[in-house]
Amino acid sequence: MGRKEINCSWKKITNNIKDIFDFKEVLGSGSFSEVYLVRERKTGNFYALKCVKKKQLHHSNLENEIKVLKRIKHDNVVGLEDFYETRTHYYLVMELVSGGELFDRILDRGVYTEKDASRVIKQVLEAVSYLHQNSIVHRDLKPENLLYYSSEENAKIMISDFGLSKMADHGVMSTACGTPGYVAPEVLAQKPYSKAVDCWSIGVITYILLSGYPPFYEENETRLFSKIMKAEYAFHSPYWDEISESAKDFIRHMLEKNPNKRFTTEQALSHAWIIGDTAHNDNIIQSVGEQMQKTFAKSKWKRVINATVVVSRMRRLQLSHADPPAPAPAPAPAPLIQVLDVSSPEMCLNLIFVFQTHARCCIRYIYVL
Structure with a gap:
């Protein structure tokens, strides 16, 4: 399958994303993306950079996520700061959130x-x-x-x-x-x-x-x-x-x-x-x-850390430019569900669960007998 392109008037084209950002460490990885703690070379600001391969784009919800994030700005919503494209990848520059999970x-x-x-x-x-x-x-x-x-x-x-x-x-x-x-x-x-x-x-x-x-x-x-x-x-x-x-x-x-x-x-x-x-x-x-x-x-x-999470390691990185230790593998994300052909609550009681695993992402489809 060919690469799916995202049409976005405000995306920025670059030959090498590392010309713009200094990659510090991996924050998390999933089936279709990796997230890095990065420092913008021009400003020195830290961000979470979500990297998605174009050839995997048809598996992801990236285009929908970008459309939604571009439309909103709220103090309690993690913001999309920028969006870059190279020949092989898309990059979402996300606001950095360092306080951890609730x-x-x-x-x-x-x-x-x-x-x-x-x-x-x-x-x-x-x-x-x-x-x-x-x-x-x-x-x-x-x-x-x-x-x-x-x-x-x-x-x-x-x-x-x-x-x-x-x-x-x-x-x-x-x-x-x-x-x-x-x-x-x-x-x-x-x-x-x-x-x-x-x-x-x-x-x-x-x-x-x-x-x-x-x-x-x-x-x-x-x-x-x-x-x-x-x-x-x-x-x-x-x-x-x-x-x-x-x-x-x-x-x-x-x-x-x-x-x-x-x-x-x-x-x-x-x-x-x-x-x-x-x-x-x-x-x-x-x-x-x-x-x-x-x-x-x-x-x-402890799910796959997404494009908004960085733990207290960031504080150490701000004080030192030393190479960080390799992060431990991230556990699998919570399973998503899709309900197929269910017309009433009663029918949902007669189910067969079919598990279809894509790398670390488990999607559960529910079929009615």
């Missing part, structure tokens, strides 16, 4: 409260509200895509990874995509869906932030999808005993099975748990941290 920061804390969780979710809601106002649906919100801007204690949250995002100018979509555990019931049922799917995902994330485990969890994915489609979850004792009723009410509105009744981002931002003083200030790190470590072994959440 879950890792929580596990490293000594004190963590409901108020902390509320502040995180408020920032996520503000960013997603901005996306929705611009007719963009993220479609793959999950903790791995929520990053801290820096290592500072009060660093802001950044949303990353727009590979599955959709510009939904007409409001309704039908392509089934997402990550198991965070995907909305209407997506699994392959019904037309809207930006409400993002609000469902935020509800799942909120639940995890307050308990340390997901609202929908089954080793068997048929049962997992069945629970999601029924919105079958609970606030179990003792993990939820000290959590405020306001937080539970917020989650109920976000995990509403009917997307037409589910909270919008605007409604969520007006809820007392977000803007009021109802979030408890008790330290819940012991309970939440323990459950996170049990349910999500830390390595399970």
Whole structure:
């Protein structure tokens, strides 16, 4: 198959990308791209550079990601700074985010409260509200895509990874995509869906932030999808005993099975748990941290680092130009799902899972018997 070209009026052509950037180290690698920590030679600024081979472009969501990122600019969204092309590659110059993943920061804390969780979710809601106002649906919100801007204690949250995002100018979509555990019931049922799917995902994330485990969890994915489609979850004792009723009410509105009744981002931002003083200030790190470590072994959440992530190694690189050690291989990314030919929730209970692996990327296709 020939190379697929991306038509973009503002892309910059160069013969050698290394004339523009000094490559410091590999931050991560996936099936279709590699990400490097780079320093721009002209300015000395650090960036994350996502490199995609043209011959692999038909496998990636790069063109969609570029269209979405070029359209948006928000304090809580990782930005696309520039876009380069050589004879063989495309290069996305991404804003550098160095604070690490949301879950890792929580596990490293000594004190963590409901108020902390509320502040995180408020920032996520503000960013997603901005996306929705611009007719963009993220479609793959999950903790791995929520990053801290820096290592500072009060660093802001950044949303990353727009590979599955959709510009939904007409409001309704039908392509089934997402990550198991965070995907909305209407997506699994392959019904037309809207930006409400993002609000469902935020509800799942909120639940995890307050308990340390997901609202929908089954080793068997048929049962997992069945629970999601029924919105079958609970606030179990003792993990939820000290959590405020306001937080539970917020989650109920976000995990509403009917997307037409589910909270919008605007409604969520007006809820007392977000803007009021109802979030408890008790330290819940012991309970939440323990459950996170049990349910999500830390390595399970260490996915391929995308074009927005750099860990504390960057600080060392700013102080020294010594060659860094080779990074450890990145674990496989979370499996994506595509639901094929599913016309009702009941039919989804009769499934055969066919696994098709492309390098490190596992895509699960669901077929109805």
